[in-house]
Amino acid sequence: MSRPEHARPRPLLGHLIGLLIVAAAAHALTVWALPRVIMAEVLRVTRVEGSANADGVLRPPPADHTARRIVMPSPDLLYATCSLDVRDRPAQITANINYQRYWSIALYADNSDNFMVRNDREHGARALRWLIVGKDARYPIPAPRDVEIIEAPGTKVLLLMRMLLPEDSADRAGAEAARDSLRCR
Amino acid sequence: MSRSRLAALYALAVILGIVTAWLWLTKVGPSGVDAGVWRVNLLAGSTSADAYTRARIALGALLALDRRETLYYIARSDERGESLRADCRYRLSGPAPAARWWSVTAYDEDFFLFENAARRYSVNGDTAPRDPQGQIVFEVGPESVTAKPPDLPTQGAGALLLTLRLYNPALSLQRDPGSLAAPRIDVVGSCP
Numbered sequence: 001m002s003r004p005e006h007a008r009p010r011p012l013l014g015h016l017i018g019l020l021i022v023a024a025a026a027h028a029l030t031v032w033a034l035p036r037v038i039m040a041e042v043l044r045v046t047r048v049e050g051s052a053n054a055d056g057v058l059r060p061p062p063a064d065h066t067a068r069r070i071v072m073p074s075p076d077l078l079y080a081t082c083s084l085d086v087r088d089r090p091a092q093i094t095a096n097i098n099y100q101r102y103w104s105i106a107l108y109a110d111n112s113d114n115f116m117v118r119n120d121r122e123h124g125a126r127a128l129r130w131l132i133v134g135k136d137a138r139y140p141i142p143a144p145r146d147v148e149i150i151e152a153p154g155t156k157v158l159l160l161m162r163m164l165l166p167e168d169s170a171d172r173a174g175a176e177a178a179r180d181s182l183r184c185r
Numbered sequence: 186m187s188r189s190r191l192a193a194l195y196a197l198a199v200i201l202g203i204v205t206a207w208l209w210l211t212k213v214g215p216s217g218v219d220a221g222v223w224r225v226n227l228l229a230g231s232t233s234a235d236a237y238t239r240a241r242i243a244l245g246a247l248l249a250l251d252r253r254e255t256l257y258y259i260a261r262s263d264e265r266g267e268s269l270r271a272d273c274r275y276r277l278s279g280p281a282p283a284a285r286w287w288s289v290t291a292y293d294e295d296f297f298l299f300e301n302a303a304r305r306y307s308v309n310g311d312t313a314p315r316d317p318q319g320q321i322v323f324e325v326g327p328e329s330v331t332a333k334p335p336d337l338p339t340q341g342a343g344a345l346l347l348t349l350r351l352y353n354p355a356l357s358l359q360r361d362p363g364s365l366a367a368p369r370i371d372v373v374g375s376c377p
Contacts, residue, residue, distance in 0.1 A: 026202025035243035075306035
Protein backbone atom coordinates (compact mmCIF):
# COMPACT_ATOMS: atom_id res chain seq x y z
CA MET A 1 0.00 0.00 0.00
CA SER A 2 1.49 3.33 -1.05
CA ARG A 3 1.76 6.33 1.35
CA PRO A 4 -0.57 9.26 0.79
CA GLU A 5 1.13 12.19 -1.02
CA HIS A 6 1.27 14.48 2.03
CA ALA A 7 2.92 11.84 4.20
CA ARG A 8 5.88 11.29 1.90
CA PRO A 9 9.23 12.33 3.36
CA ARG A 10 10.47 15.62 1.99
CA PRO A 11 13.25 15.12 -0.52
CA LEU A 12 16.75 16.16 0.48
CA LEU A 13 16.81 19.12 -1.93
CA GLY A 14 13.65 20.49 -0.34
CA HIS A 15 15.26 20.38 3.10
CA LEU A 16 18.41 22.05 1.83
CA ILE A 17 16.40 24.90 0.28
CA GLY A 18 14.37 25.20 3.48
CA LEU A 19 17.52 25.37 5.61
CA LEU A 20 19.04 28.02 3.36
CA ILE A 21 15.87 30.12 3.52
CA VAL A 22 15.77 29.87 7.32
CA ALA A 23 19.47 30.81 7.62
CA ALA A 24 19.03 33.77 5.26
CA ALA A 25 15.93 34.93 7.14
CA ALA A 26 17.77 34.72 10.49
CA HIS A 27 20.69 36.66 8.99
CA ALA A 28 18.42 39.42 7.61
CA LEU A 29 16.37 39.62 10.80
CA THR A 30 19.52 40.00 12.92
CA VAL A 31 20.81 42.85 10.75
CA TRP A 32 17.39 44.55 10.78
CA ALA A 33 16.75 44.09 14.50
CA LEU A 34 20.16 44.99 15.91
CA PRO A 35 19.88 48.83 15.70
CA ARG A 36 16.28 48.69 16.93
CA VAL A 37 17.17 46.54 19.94
CA ILE A 38 20.11 48.79 20.83
CA MET A 39 18.02 51.94 20.43
CA ALA A 40 15.19 50.45 22.51
CA GLU A 41 17.63 49.92 25.35
CA VAL A 42 19.11 53.43 25.02
CA LEU A 43 15.59 54.91 25.00
CA ARG A 44 14.61 52.84 28.03
CA VAL A 45 17.64 53.76 30.11
CA THR A 46 17.35 57.43 29.16
CA ARG A 47 13.65 57.42 30.08
CA VAL A 48 14.24 55.72 33.44
CA GLU A 49 17.19 57.92 34.43
CA GLY A 50 15.75 61.11 32.92
CA SER A 51 12.47 60.65 34.77
CA ALA A 52 14.35 61.29 38.01
CA ASN A 53 14.60 64.93 36.86
CA ALA A 54 11.49 67.12 36.70
CA ASP A 55 12.45 68.42 33.26
CA GLY A 56 12.87 64.88 31.86
CA VAL A 57 16.45 65.53 30.77
CA LEU A 58 19.42 63.27 31.45
CA ARG A 59 22.67 65.23 31.76
CA PRO A 60 25.61 62.84 32.02
CA PRO A 61 29.06 64.06 33.06
CA PRO A 62 31.65 64.58 30.28
CA ALA A 63 32.74 61.23 28.82
CA ASP A 64 35.89 59.62 30.20
CA HIS A 65 37.21 56.07 30.34
CA THR A 66 34.45 55.07 32.78
CA ALA A 67 31.69 55.95 30.27
CA ARG A 68 30.60 52.55 28.94
CA ARG A 69 27.06 53.11 27.72
CA ILE A 70 27.41 54.53 24.22
CA VAL A 71 30.28 53.27 22.05
CA MET A 72 32.90 55.76 20.87
CA PRO A 73 31.83 58.58 23.18
CA SER A 74 33.25 62.00 22.37
CA PRO A 75 35.28 63.44 25.26
CA ASP A 76 35.04 66.90 23.68
CA LEU A 77 31.30 67.31 24.04
CA LEU A 78 28.82 67.85 26.81
CA TYR A 79 25.64 65.86 26.23
CA ALA A 80 22.01 66.03 27.29
CA THR A 81 19.43 63.44 26.23
CA CYS A 82 15.67 62.92 26.43
CA SER A 83 13.61 59.85 25.60
CA LEU A 84 10.38 60.99 23.96
CA ASP A 85 7.18 59.01 23.41
CA VAL A 86 4.92 60.87 20.98
CA ARG A 87 2.33 58.15 20.46
CA ASP A 88 -0.46 59.75 22.52
CA ARG A 89 0.68 63.36 22.84
CA PRO A 90 3.31 65.66 21.35
CA ALA A 91 6.57 66.40 23.14
CA GLN A 92 7.46 69.99 23.97
CA ILE A 93 11.13 70.90 23.73
CA THR A 94 12.39 74.26 24.94
CA ALA A 95 15.84 75.76 25.50
CA ASN A 96 17.44 79.16 25.78
CA ILE A 97 20.95 78.62 24.51
CA ASN A 98 23.25 81.57 24.80
CA TYR A 99 26.47 79.83 23.90
CA GLN A 100 28.98 81.15 21.38
CA ARG A 101 30.60 77.86 20.38
CA TYR A 102 29.29 74.82 18.53
CA TRP A 103 26.13 73.13 19.73
CA SER A 104 23.53 70.97 18.05
CA ILE A 105 20.34 69.15 18.87
CA ALA A 106 19.70 65.95 16.95
CA LEU A 107 16.63 63.72 16.84
CA TYR A 108 16.91 59.96 16.29
CA ALA A 109 14.22 57.50 15.29
CA ASP A 110 13.83 54.14 16.99
CA ASN A 111 15.88 52.49 14.22
CA SER A 112 18.81 54.87 15.03
CA ASP A 113 18.34 57.13 11.96
CA ASN A 114 19.20 60.78 12.57
CA PHE A 115 16.10 62.34 11.01
CA MET A 116 16.75 65.91 12.10
CA VAL A 117 19.60 68.05 13.39
CA ARG A 118 19.89 71.76 14.05
CA ASN A 119 23.10 73.55 15.05
CA ASP A 120 23.89 76.96 16.55
CA ARG A 121 24.54 78.66 13.21
CA GLU A 122 21.29 77.43 11.74
CA HIS A 123 19.21 78.25 14.79
CA GLY A 124 20.74 81.53 15.86
CA ALA A 125 20.27 83.13 19.26
CA ARG A 126 16.48 82.92 19.49
CA ALA A 127 14.78 80.70 22.05
CA LEU A 128 14.25 77.12 20.90
CA ARG A 129 10.61 75.99 20.89
CA TRP A 130 9.85 72.66 19.26
CA LEU A 131 6.79 70.46 19.24
CA ILE A 132 7.56 66.92 18.17
CA VAL A 133 4.60 64.91 16.93
CA GLY A 134 4.32 61.25 16.00
CA LYS A 135 3.86 60.08 12.44
CA ASP A 136 0.18 60.30 11.46
CA ALA A 137 -0.67 61.65 14.92
CA ARG A 138 -4.41 61.66 15.68
CA TYR A 139 -4.26 63.99 18.67
CA PRO A 140 -4.82 67.73 18.37
CA ILE A 141 -1.64 69.64 17.57
CA PRO A 142 -1.49 73.17 18.95
CA ALA A 143 0.35 75.55 16.65
CA PRO A 144 1.45 78.75 18.38
CA ARG A 145 3.36 81.05 16.03
CA ASP A 146 6.73 80.76 17.75
CA VAL A 147 6.72 76.97 17.90
CA GLU A 148 8.29 74.78 15.23
CA ILE A 149 6.44 71.54 14.61
CA ILE A 150 8.57 68.52 13.76
CA GLU A 151 7.08 65.23 12.61
CA ALA A 152 8.93 62.12 13.76
CA PRO A 153 9.00 59.05 11.50
CA GLY A 154 7.63 56.93 14.36
CA THR A 155 6.46 57.30 17.94
CA LYS A 156 9.72 56.88 19.88
CA VAL A 157 12.38 59.57 19.58
CA LEU A 158 15.74 60.15 21.22
CA LEU A 159 16.84 63.76 21.52
CA LEU A 160 20.58 64.34 21.85
CA MET A 161 22.05 67.76 22.58
CA ARG A 162 25.77 68.25 21.97
CA MET A 163 27.78 71.21 23.22
CA LEU A 164 31.43 71.71 22.47
CA LEU A 165 33.28 71.46 25.75
CA PRO A 166 36.10 74.01 25.81
CA GLU A 167 39.30 73.82 27.84
CA ASP A 168 38.60 77.20 29.41
CA SER A 169 36.61 76.89 32.65
CA ALA A 170 34.57 80.09 32.09
CA ASP A 171 33.40 78.78 28.70
CA ARG A 172 32.70 75.44 30.37
CA ALA A 173 30.32 77.12 32.81
CA GLY A 174 28.56 78.75 29.83
CA ALA A 175 28.17 75.38 28.15
CA GLU A 176 26.70 73.85 31.30
CA ALA A 177 24.29 76.76 31.79
CA ALA A 178 23.08 76.41 28.19
CA ARG A 179 22.65 72.67 28.65
CA ASP A 180 20.70 73.21 31.86
CA SER A 181 18.14 75.30 29.95
CA LEU A 182 16.91 72.27 27.98
CA ARG A 183 13.43 71.02 28.91
CA CYS A 184 11.61 67.97 27.50
CA ARG A 185 7.97 67.62 28.48
CA MET B 186 15.17 11.81 8.68
CA SER B 187 13.64 11.93 12.16
CA ARG B 188 11.71 15.00 13.26
CA SER B 189 14.07 15.74 16.12
CA ARG B 190 17.07 15.63 13.81
CA LEU B 191 15.31 17.90 11.36
CA ALA B 192 14.41 20.37 14.13
CA ALA B 193 18.06 20.41 15.22
CA LEU B 194 19.16 21.15 11.65
CA TYR B 195 16.73 24.08 11.37
CA ALA B 196 17.89 25.42 14.76
CA LEU B 197 21.44 25.18 13.43
CA ALA B 198 20.37 27.15 10.34
CA VAL B 199 19.01 29.93 12.59
CA ILE B 200 22.27 30.02 14.54
CA LEU B 201 24.24 30.06 11.28
CA GLY B 202 22.18 33.04 10.07
CA ILE B 203 22.78 34.97 13.29
CA VAL B 204 26.50 34.15 13.42
CA THR B 205 27.10 35.12 9.76
CA ALA B 206 25.27 38.40 10.35
CA TRP B 207 27.39 39.13 13.41
CA LEU B 208 30.65 38.26 11.63
CA TRP B 209 29.68 40.31 8.58
CA LEU B 210 28.88 43.33 10.75
CA THR B 211 31.91 43.11 13.03
CA LYS B 212 34.69 41.61 10.89
CA VAL B 213 34.08 42.97 7.40
CA GLY B 214 35.24 46.56 7.08
CA PRO B 215 32.55 49.18 6.51
CA SER B 216 32.12 50.57 3.05
CA GLY B 217 33.01 54.19 2.48
CA VAL B 218 35.50 56.58 0.97
CA ASP B 219 39.21 56.61 1.82
CA ALA B 220 41.35 59.65 2.58
CA GLY B 221 44.85 58.29 3.13
CA VAL B 222 44.60 55.57 5.77
CA TRP B 223 41.32 57.02 7.04
CA ARG B 224 37.89 55.83 5.93
CA VAL B 225 34.67 57.77 6.17
CA ASN B 226 31.24 56.21 5.85
CA LEU B 227 29.07 58.59 3.87
CA LEU B 228 25.82 57.12 5.15
CA ALA B 229 26.54 57.26 8.89
CA GLY B 230 23.54 58.80 10.61
CA SER B 231 21.71 59.13 7.33
CA THR B 232 18.07 58.18 6.86
CA SER B 233 19.11 56.62 3.54
CA ALA B 234 21.56 54.20 5.17
CA ASP B 235 21.16 50.56 4.12
CA ALA B 236 20.43 47.91 6.74
CA TYR B 237 24.07 46.79 7.05
CA THR B 238 25.35 50.36 7.46
CA ARG B 239 22.67 51.11 10.04
CA ALA B 240 23.55 47.98 12.03
CA ARG B 241 27.31 48.68 11.82
CA ILE B 242 26.79 52.25 12.98
CA ALA B 243 24.58 51.04 15.85
CA LEU B 244 27.35 48.68 16.96
CA GLY B 245 30.33 50.97 16.47
CA ALA B 246 29.16 54.59 16.35
CA LEU B 247 25.61 54.82 17.65
CA LEU B 248 23.94 58.23 17.38
CA ALA B 249 26.19 59.50 14.61
CA LEU B 250 25.28 62.68 12.77
CA ASP B 251 24.99 62.98 9.01
CA ARG B 252 27.86 64.25 6.83
CA ARG B 253 26.53 67.80 6.59
CA GLU B 254 26.89 68.14 10.35
CA THR B 255 29.83 65.86 11.10
CA LEU B 256 32.21 63.66 9.14
CA TYR B 257 33.65 60.69 11.04
CA TYR B 258 36.93 59.36 9.63
CA ILE B 259 38.21 56.15 11.17
CA ALA B 260 41.75 54.77 10.95
CA ARG B 261 42.59 51.16 11.80
CA SER B 262 46.03 50.96 10.15
CA ASP B 263 49.19 53.03 9.71
CA GLU B 264 50.90 54.22 6.53
CA ARG B 265 52.58 50.81 6.12
CA GLY B 266 49.20 49.11 6.13
CA GLU B 267 49.85 47.50 9.52
CA SER B 268 46.96 47.38 12.00
CA LEU B 269 47.13 50.06 14.69
CA ARG B 270 48.07 48.68 18.10
CA ALA B 271 47.73 50.18 21.53
CA ASP B 272 51.27 49.13 22.47
CA CYS B 273 52.91 51.05 19.60
CA ARG B 274 53.73 54.75 19.33
CA TYR B 275 52.43 56.67 16.29
CA ARG B 276 53.02 60.19 15.02
CA LEU B 277 50.12 61.95 13.36
CA SER B 278 51.01 64.86 11.10
CA GLY B 279 49.45 67.00 8.42
CA PRO B 280 47.47 70.15 7.79
CA ALA B 281 44.61 71.06 10.11
CA PRO B 282 41.36 69.78 8.55
CA ALA B 283 39.05 72.30 6.91
CA ALA B 284 36.22 72.28 9.39
CA ARG B 285 34.76 74.57 11.98
CA TRP B 286 36.13 72.30 14.66
CA TRP B 287 37.88 68.91 14.67
CA SER B 288 39.24 66.31 17.06
CA VAL B 289 41.16 63.02 17.04
CA THR B 290 40.16 60.48 19.69
CA ALA B 291 41.86 57.18 20.53
CA TYR B 292 39.64 54.18 21.32
CA ASP B 293 40.47 50.79 22.70
CA GLU B 294 39.38 47.70 20.75
CA ASP B 295 36.11 47.69 22.70
CA PHE B 296 35.27 51.15 21.23
CA PHE B 297 35.67 52.92 24.58
CA LEU B 298 38.25 55.44 25.81
CA PHE B 299 41.64 54.43 27.20
CA GLU B 300 42.12 54.92 30.92
CA ASN B 301 44.91 57.39 31.65
CA ALA B 302 45.84 59.39 34.71
CA ALA B 303 46.15 62.64 32.78
CA ARG B 304 42.60 62.26 31.44
CA ARG B 305 43.76 63.11 27.92
CA TYR B 306 41.28 61.46 25.59
CA SER B 307 41.54 63.57 22.45
CA VAL B 308 43.59 66.11 20.57
CA ASN B 309 41.51 68.80 18.96
CA GLY B 310 41.64 72.06 17.04
CA ASP B 311 42.20 73.97 20.28
CA THR B 312 44.85 71.71 21.80
CA ALA B 313 46.78 70.15 18.90
CA PRO B 314 50.53 70.86 18.93
CA ARG B 315 51.76 72.47 15.70
CA ASP B 316 55.16 72.70 14.05
CA PRO B 317 56.67 76.02 12.88
CA GLN B 318 54.90 75.60 9.51
CA GLY B 319 51.54 75.37 11.24
CA GLN B 320 51.10 71.65 10.57
CA ILE B 321 49.60 69.56 13.34
CA VAL B 322 52.03 67.02 14.83
CA PHE B 323 51.25 64.84 17.80
CA GLU B 324 51.87 61.36 19.13
CA VAL B 325 49.57 58.56 20.20
CA GLY B 326 50.69 55.54 22.18
CA PRO B 327 51.77 54.09 25.52
CA GLU B 328 53.75 56.12 28.04
CA SER B 329 56.80 53.92 28.15
CA VAL B 330 57.98 53.80 24.52
CA THR B 331 60.03 57.04 24.48
CA ALA B 332 60.99 59.64 27.05
CA LYS B 333 58.52 62.08 25.54
CA PRO B 334 55.01 61.51 26.97
CA PRO B 335 52.38 60.88 24.31
CA ASP B 336 49.83 63.59 23.54
CA LEU B 337 47.19 60.87 23.46
CA PRO B 338 47.96 57.96 25.82
CA THR B 339 46.95 54.35 25.17
CA GLN B 340 47.11 51.22 27.28
CA GLY B 341 47.32 47.48 26.75
CA ALA B 342 48.30 45.51 23.69
CA GLY B 343 45.04 45.27 21.79
CA ALA B 344 43.84 47.00 18.66
CA LEU B 345 43.78 50.79 18.50
CA LEU B 346 41.14 52.79 16.67
CA LEU B 347 41.52 56.46 15.83
CA THR B 348 38.55 58.65 14.99
CA LEU B 349 38.85 62.03 13.33
CA ARG B 350 35.67 64.06 13.76
CA LEU B 351 35.04 67.13 11.65
CA TYR B 352 32.21 69.30 12.93
CA ASN B 353 30.63 71.47 10.24
CA PRO B 354 33.17 70.40 7.63
CA ALA B 355 33.94 72.70 4.69
CA LEU B 356 31.44 72.40 1.84
CA SER B 357 34.14 70.93 -0.40
CA LEU B 358 34.63 68.09 2.11
CA GLN B 359 30.91 67.49 2.50
CA ARG B 360 30.73 67.04 -1.28
CA ASP B 361 33.95 65.05 -1.58
CA PRO B 362 35.08 63.61 1.78
CA GLY B 363 37.84 61.68 0.02
CA SER B 364 39.60 64.95 -0.82
CA LEU B 365 40.63 65.48 2.82
CA ALA B 366 44.39 65.87 3.28
CA ALA B 367 44.12 63.52 6.26
CA PRO B 368 46.83 63.27 8.92
CA ARG B 369 49.54 60.72 8.17
CA ILE B 370 49.94 57.96 10.77
CA ASP B 371 53.58 56.88 11.02
CA VAL B 372 54.95 54.43 13.54
CA VAL B 373 57.60 55.87 15.87
CA GLY B 374 60.55 53.62 16.68
CA SER B 375 60.05 49.89 16.68
CA CYS B 376 56.75 48.22 17.25
CA PRO B 377 57.08 45.09 19.45
